[in-house]
Amino acid sequence: MLKRTHNCNQLTTEHVGQTVALAGWVNAYRDHGTGLIFVDIRDREGLTQLVFDTEDASQELLEQADKLRNEFVIAAEGTVRVREGGPNPKLATGEIEVVVQRLEVLSASETPPFLPNDEKGDLPREEVRLKHRYIDLRRPAMQQILKTRHRVTKVVRDYFDEQGFLEIETPILCKSTPEGARDFIVPSRNQAGNWYALPQSPQLFKQLLMVSGCDKYLQICRCFRDEDPRADRQAEFTQIDCEMSFVEREDVMQTMEGVVRRVFKEVMGVEVPTLDRMPYHEAMDRYGIDRPDRRYGLELVDLSEACANSEFKVFQGALAKRQGMIKAIRVPGGADKLTRKMTDGYTEFVKQFGAGGVPVVKVNAEGKPETGIARFIEAEWPAIAELTGAEPGDTILFGADSRTTCLKAMGELRIKIAKDLDLIDESKWDFLWVVDFPMFEYDEEGGRFYAMHHPFTAPEPSQIDAFLNADPKDVDTIEGIVSAGYDIVCNGSEIGGGSIRIHNQQVQSKVFELLGMSKEEAKDKFSFLLDALQLGAPPHGGIAFGLDRLVMHLTGTDNIRDVIAFPKTQIGADLMTEAPSQVSEDQLKELHVLEVEIEE
């Protein structure tokens, strides 16, 4: 086989006169008939023009070149020379061409279903790209993403290595634990009727590595959660998972801010400033979401007090609910920018979050409200105008409901308006830490608590006594206990989250108790953890970054499948390999699994 001497993005006028060899795919061929053929050869790095002509090539070689087609895999040896037809400024190798003396077809290709050419525009539909993923990945844009992803993991490993972290692997076949996402499960052949679960994260293993004295741990690991995907979510995804011993919250945050700074600097050239810290409740009150995007305004303004005595039935109804509230968004200049059709659409939009609608007023030239619900809020207007900072020409949008619904609806509406009015400055980066999350959320319907982060998150140190003494029935007190958790947010997306962990058995048992777990169940599911916490567990804490989302930010895509080499579809299918698929009866028998028909 002809071995290459250079890649396809390398040759310049400096190489003129040299004999070189290239290997790659036929990106395009331009056949001028008897005696002149151009072939663009492509590899991971770029394109180079090969030329075959009667002056320099034998008849045999020309005939060989004549048979080349798109996506043939070839190797070519020849001489570098300055292009006779003038340079092509679009290519790094645009000033030269290789006059081929020897050509090898390493692998012919059928006519490909589509060409991996970004310049052609008109990308095939994603279904086709996924079925022939190996062709899609040949596209320079996809190669660029794969390179960026590699670069990120390399920088991450280097950084943590410098900081004294050890990369340690943890099991893929794990014990299924309650709570959290739905597990993917794997049958055990050796133990009939018993099952493994794939890890939702290596959470407990990394904590046990701290108990093991490993001190600082890192792993870039696959995690599995059997839940429906979204544009930024996939059942199988990758975490950058870290844990440190003998640390408090601030130590972890400093270390982790460092890796984010290093990655953005080295991969993007972006300088990440010292990150702001925002308490969870502030984020919820101002942005209606625990991962605010501060690249634009449209902050939520609380009108609950100002409208406490409103006669407007929608406001009255909202305030009568448990934790009812009224929020407003002021859209500067909205009177012109937001059409009636759009604001009507917003009412439909918030319904999916359980809200009733979006009352609207416009502010007229005199600074008075008009249209929409203007006549219902005349009495409160001076206060509303003051609080929202309403100016002539603005539109004010209202949300009134229970706290949870109102914040969710208004938070999502804020994002939608920003997108609709193109208010997001894509050149900006907004990083922050969100801290002081509640330990628990109370679920009214189920009448029980859920861990907001996960059940191994420690209370903030000042809260430990209050926590240990809390009456499980005292919902308000328990909801008020703040954890030692932290989320790192980039442009309105959570790129990482973590906490100081519980390293005290009593505290851990109390959490299980509050989550409604019996002593027996806690022992059955977590005895290994509870034992370990009594056998010398150092204080520790850590974080996990979502590598896929990080790479999405770094490559500017809004689709997680673009940053995964072989992603799955909405129903967990791999369109290329056609997984999942049936297995033989023998396989099932060996695993003690019986296939049953379920009557609908």
Add this chain to the structure above:
RNA sequence: GGGGCGGUAGCUCAAUUGGUUAGAGCAUCGGACUGUCGAUCCGAAGGUUGCGGGUUCGAUUCCCGUCCGCCUCGCCA
């Protein structure tokens, strides 16, 4: 499980109110051409309109079901 959008030639798309033989660009095949670079020019071939049913004289078009892809709610400790 719910809501929305989509599926027509290998690919990207079009097809009037339900009406003649379902069209175009790219790709493919054949031909022409010695300086192109998304080559150009001439010609040809290429269709289970996702699948199944229904309404109709007639269905890409209307109706029902179903499969697949995407977005989304729920879900994602």
